[in-house]
Amino acid sequence: MLVALAAALSACNEPERSPPKPVAPDLLAIAESFEAPSGTLARDDIAHALSLVLDVGGRLERVNVGAQLHLVMQGVRESAGDDTSHTESTSAEPGLSPQRGPDLGAQAFGVSGGGWLRVTRICNGWEAQPRPDPANGSMNLQVGFTEAGLDPVIWGEVRRCRYLAPVGATRHRVDLEGGADGEALRVYLGGPVAFDKLGDVVLLASLRVRVTVDDDAFDLDADFRVAPTSGVLDFLVPLPGGPVIATRVDSDTYSLRASNGAVTCVLSQRVCSLSDGSKAPF
Amino acid sequence: MTPRAPLVVAALALTLAPSTALAFHTPEQPITEDTAHTRQKGHARLGLLKLQYGLFDSLTVGTVWIPWVLKVANLHVKWRFYRGDKLTFALQVSSLSFNTRDLKALEDKPGEARVSVFTTEPLASYRFDQRWTLSAGLPFTAVRLDGQLEEGAFHGAGAGAVNNFQLTSTLEYRATRVTALVLHARYLVVQSARLTASATLRPDEYTTIEAHGSGSTDALDFPRAWSVVSSVVFSWERLNVRLGVGYGNWSLPLVNFVLPTKTLIPDAGLAWYF
Numbered sequence: 001m002l003v004a005l006a007a008a009l010s011a012c013n014e015p016e017r018s019p020p021k022p023v024a025p026d027l028l029a030i031a032e033s034f035e036a037p038s039g040t041l042a043r044d045d046i047a048h049a050l051s052l053v054l055d056v057g058g059r060l061e062r063v064n065v066g067a068q069l070h071l072v073m074q075g076v077r078e079s080a081g082d083d084t085s086h087t088e089s090t091s092a093e094p095g096l097s098p099q100r101g102p103d104l105g106a107q108a109f110g111v112s113g114g115g116w117l118r119v120t121r122i123c124n125g126w127e128a129q130p131r132p133d134p135a136n137g138s139m140n141l142q143v144g145f146t147e148a149g150l151d152p153v154i155w156g157e158v159r160r161c162r163y164l165a166p167v168g169a170t171r172h173r174v175d176l177e178g179g180a181d182g183e184a185l186r187v188y189l190g191g192p193v194a195f196d197k198l199g200d201v202v203l204l205a206s207l208r209v210r211v212t213v214d215d216d217a218f219d220l221d222a223d224f225r226v227a228p229t230s231g232v233l234d235f236l237v238p239l240p241g242g243p244v245i246a247t248r249v250d251s252d253t254y255s256l257r258a259s260n261g262a263v264t265c266v267l268s269q270r271v272c273s274l275s276d277g278s279k280a281p282f
Numbered sequence: 283m284t285p286r287a288p289l290v291v292a293a294l295a296l297t298l299a300p301s302t303a304l305a306f307h308t309p310e311q312p313i314t315e316d317t318a319h320t321r322q323k324g325h326a327r328l329g330l331l332k333l334q335y336g337l338f339d340s341l342t343v344g345t346v347w348i349p350w351v352l353k354v355a356n357l358h359v360k361w362r363f364y365r366g367d368k369l370t371f372a373l374q375v376s377s378l379s380f381n382t383r384d385l386k387a388l389e390d391k392p393g394e395a396r397v398s399v400f401t402t403e404p405l406a407s408y409r410f411d412q413r414w415t416l417s418a419g420l421p422f423t424a425v426r427l428d429g430q431l432e433e434g435a436f437h438g439a440g441a442g443a444v445n446n447f448q449l450t451s452t453l454e455y456r457a458t459r460v461t462a463l464v465l466h467a468r469y470l471v472v473q474s475a476r477l478t479a480s481a482t483l484r485p486d487e488y489t490t491i492e493a494h495g496s497g498s499t500d501a502l503d504f505p506r507a508w509s510v511v512s513s514v515v516f517s518w519e520r521l522n523v524r525l526g527v528g529y530g531n532w533s534l535p536l537v538n539f540v541l542p543t544k545t546l547i548p549d550a551g552l553a554w555y556f
Contacts, residue, residue: 019480019494021494071488075485075486075488075489075491076491113477113495113496113497113498114495114496114497115493115494115495115496115497116493116494116495117491117492117493117494118491118492119489119490119491120489120490120491120492121488121489122487122488122489124488130488132486132487132488145495147497
């Protein structure tokens with residue numbers, strides 16, 4: 001009886017649970033493809049590969065998705081307390097004080113725990129001056145965290161996200177629409193990342209959206225990496241023999257990495273240089 | 283129960299009070315503080331802080347009445363479930379609950395949080411002879427906090443819990459039927475905290491962040507936290523006076539929360555017996 005009573009009282013002490021932490025998708029296979037692409041690139045495949053490279057690369061450039069990703073990540077960083085908004089906590093446990101957001105690792109004493117964030121970033125819209133109007137659509141991301149920092153995968157949906165994308169001197173109206181299955185936008189950070197280091201890591205993103213740029217609609221199914229301060233670093237090109245990785249060196253030059261070597265192609269000269277030193281026209 | 287309830291109970295106790303001497307240190311009237319002993323049926327104790335009444339010889343109910351002024355409801359029940367010639371066992375259960383918004387007299391912005399405290403404490407007392415009694419207790423205290431947070435751009439809710447387990451020991455020496463010496467020692471076995479919180483943040487006009495988190499910390503677990511308090515308890519016909527001083531990590535009454543630093547610990551009490 002005493003044990004039962006003690007157990008009942010102890011049970012009363014357990015705080016209510018938060019909503020269960022969502023399970024992140026697995027992006028390791030895509031990450032491994034960037035580290036070591038499994039596709040092979042034969043001399044005869046170069047022309048076909050380059051057409052795919054220009055197609056995927058062109059679409060990524062038109063939607064300017066790297067800049068949008070940086071805006072969302074900025075919001076995640078700010079949730080850790082880098083912003084100026086003031087918060088207050090009735091917390092009995094200072095490590096989880098919302099004043100510092102979920103930055104659990106900054107305490108002098110031992111803290112263990114974690115949680116998750118649902119980050120909703122309203123898109124800028126099509127007006128010359130961005131406005132935080134929900135009618136502009138949004139990117140909605142799930143972000144897990146522990147005392148070690150952010151979980152390696154951030155993912156979510158894209159709802160009628162409208163913004164202006166500069167391509168050259170022109171600003172195009174972009175509309176992104178992704179499903180609600182969490183597949184629309186997935187980002188791999190490479191491992192747990194401290195909140196204040198989020199701006200320093202390369203983002204590996206996987207985008208599955210319906211895109212409308214001005215009046216041109218197309219599907220964008222792309223896996224790409226975004227540098228911390230600039231745009232898209234490289235992207236995955238699916239070939240029949242497996243994926244290879246394409247990097248835009250400049251507006252006239254692309255390089256391809258495959259399991260059997262690398263190729264650098266100059267579009268204006270219609271020639272590629274292979275890693276063995278030979279040339280391959282296309 | 284309203285804040286007037288303790289006064290009603292006190293009046294009832296006075297009405298039912300027998301006329302015999304009730305406070306002298308006798309075998310029939312052992313010290314009940316931190317021991318397995320209970321008050322006799324129909325006997326009441328009204329102290330500066332605490333009010334107790336013996337519903338049965340084996341069951342004492344009580345409350346610390348001053349906190350009721352601030353709507354801090356609290357009640358404790360001690361059930362002596364075994365009494366032998368020398369050995370006595372009891373279980374004391376206490377509960378406390380209040381809302382921080384009722385503490386406006388103490389704090390400008392007390393917030394809106396419900397604090398609940400449950401303590402369960404098995405007790406044992408062994409009487410060596412007419413003079414010497416040794417008691418031990420194992421108080422386990424669970425503090426729970428459920429709060430609503432709202433300030434500026436932040437809205438949220440939190441739930442926290444602090445668990446605390448201590449060992450206590452009380453050695454009593456009855457010098458005369460008026461004077462007793464008491465040595466009370468406490469040792470903190472573990473004190474841990476856990477929090478579950480949800481919050482919504484607006485770091486800028488474009489971004490809304492709904493955060494859910496939970497965690498635990500050892501920040502409140504103070505290794506080698508202990509205290510020893512030595513007191514003299516004078517008991518006359520109806521009056522009981524307790525004076526003492528000790529040193530160590532003070533365990534706050536009611537919530538049994540152990541403070542991190544060692545200090546001098548005063549011990550004082552004044553009670554009437556009816």
